[in-house]
Amino acid sequence: MGAALLKVFVGGVVIFECSYKAADKDKRKFFCKSDDAACFSSNAPRPTDPRVSLFDTNAGFFRVLITALVLHDSGTYDCVVEEAPNVYIRTAQTLEVNQHALYMQSLVRSALVGKNITINCTYPASSVNDTKYLYKKERMSACPELASSLSPSRPGSKYSLADDTQEHVTTVTIRKLTAEDDGVYWCGMRTGGIFGGVAMTTELRLHVTVLAVLLPLILVSLVLIAVLIYRCRAQQRQREYALISISLSLAVSCADSRPDLQIPTRDTAVQMEDLYENVDPAGLQPDPTRPDAGDETEPTGSQSPGNVYQALDPNTFLEDSQYQTLDTKLNE
Numbered sequence: 001m002g003a004a005l006l007k008v009f010v011g012g013v014v015i016f017e018c019s020y021k022a023a024d025k026d027k028r029k030f031f032c033k034s035d036d037a038a039c040f041s042s043n044a045p046r047p048t049d050p051r052v053s054l055f056d057t058n059a060g061f062f063r064v065l066i067t068a069l070v071l072h073d074s075g076t077y078d079c080v081v082e083e084a085p086n087v088y089i090r091t092a093q094t095l096e097v098n099q100h101a102l103y104m105q106s107l108v109r110s111a112l113v114g115k116n117i118t119i120n121c122t123y124p125a126s127s128v129n130d131t132k133y134l135y136k137k138e139r140m141s142a143c144p145e146l147a148s149s150l151s152p153s154r155p156g157s158k159y160s161l162a163d164d165t166q167e168h169v170t171t172v173t174i175r176k177l178t179a180e181d182d183g184v185y186w187c188g189m190r191t192g193g194i195f196g197g198v199a200m201t202t203e204l205r206l207h208v209t210v211l212a213v214l215l216p217l218i219l220v221s222l223v224l225i226a227v228l229i230y231r232c233r234a235q236q237r238q239r240e241y242a243l244i245s246i247s248l249s250l251a252v253s254c255a256d257s258r259p260d261l262q263i264p265t266r267d268t269a270v271q272m273e274d275l276y277e278n279v280d281p282a283g284l285q286p287d288p289t290r291p292d293a294g295d296e297t298e299p300t301g302s303q304s305p306g307n308v309y310q311a312l313d314p315n316t317f318l319e320d321s322q323y324q325t326l327d328t329k330l331n332e
Contacts, residue, residue, distance in 0.1 A: 008097055116173060
């Protein structure tokens with residue numbers, strides 16, 4: 001049997017799935033590139049390449065995860081199981097890394113606890129009949145997938161996946177978010193047949209925010225806004241005081257140049273205002289000391305000298321001739 005062909009994309013993620021017999025559950029496993037002497041072992045505490053991770057499910061297969069793929073990652077890889085000392089069983093898989101602007105997309109989304117989030121994962125038309133998956137990075141070794149197009153989503157389930165084969169888009173939904181849902185997710189499709197692996201086409205970096213965390217940020221923002229408003233008003237008052245100081249300086253300069261010029265002060269303005277408020281209109285009488293005080297025409301008839309407007313009362317029904325006598329020229 002020839003090697004399975006896995007088609008992936010630059011910058012993307014691929015999961016190799018290497019099967020083994022149940023009797024080999026506790027045997028050592030390796031993952032090697034055919035043209036490279038270095039191998040990744042299930043017993044190694046840390047792989048030499050930080051992009052590579054090996055997870056043994058202890059359920060008849062182990063997974064090898066390679067992230068941040070580059071063109072140089074193309075080639076043939078071997079899944080190796082040590083059945084006995086110096087006895088190995090190998091399964092070959094070929095990886096083909098392609099450059100495509102549409103894949104691998106990296107999305108960053110934020111959502112509050114308790115909300116739902118939905119993303120769309122685009123895949124090539126050639127994979128329309130392939131199985132679609134949703135994974136979470138931290139759970140690669142514990143669970144094969146969070147959702148799959150092979151398993152219909154139940155009503156109210158945490159994860160759901162809907163495949164639109166006409167638009168070549170997989171819609172993924174995560175419901176009732178919790179703080180534990182924060183993390184990195186991948187959605188993709190199976191590649192290389194049943195003996196192949198999974199190629200990721202979209203990455204989601206999900207940030208789940210608790211409302212209690214947002215409240216301090218909101219309060220800090222409000223305080224900053226209040227400080228800015230206070231500073232703006234303080235600057236405005238300073239400008240007003242500066243204008244007043246300039247006006248007073250100009251007034252003093254004028255007073256120095258013209259000693260006879262009286263500059264009203266605030267106390268003078270207050271005194272004048274009090275004077276106007278305390279004036280009794282009824283007490284305003286002609287000043288007998290004025291030179292023209294005797295030239296005023298005295299009223300005729302029964303009108304008193306102090307009330308010259310009583311003859312104009314329309315309720316008295318006076319004749320027109322009587323109104324005409326108000327013209328001083330006619331009385332001369």
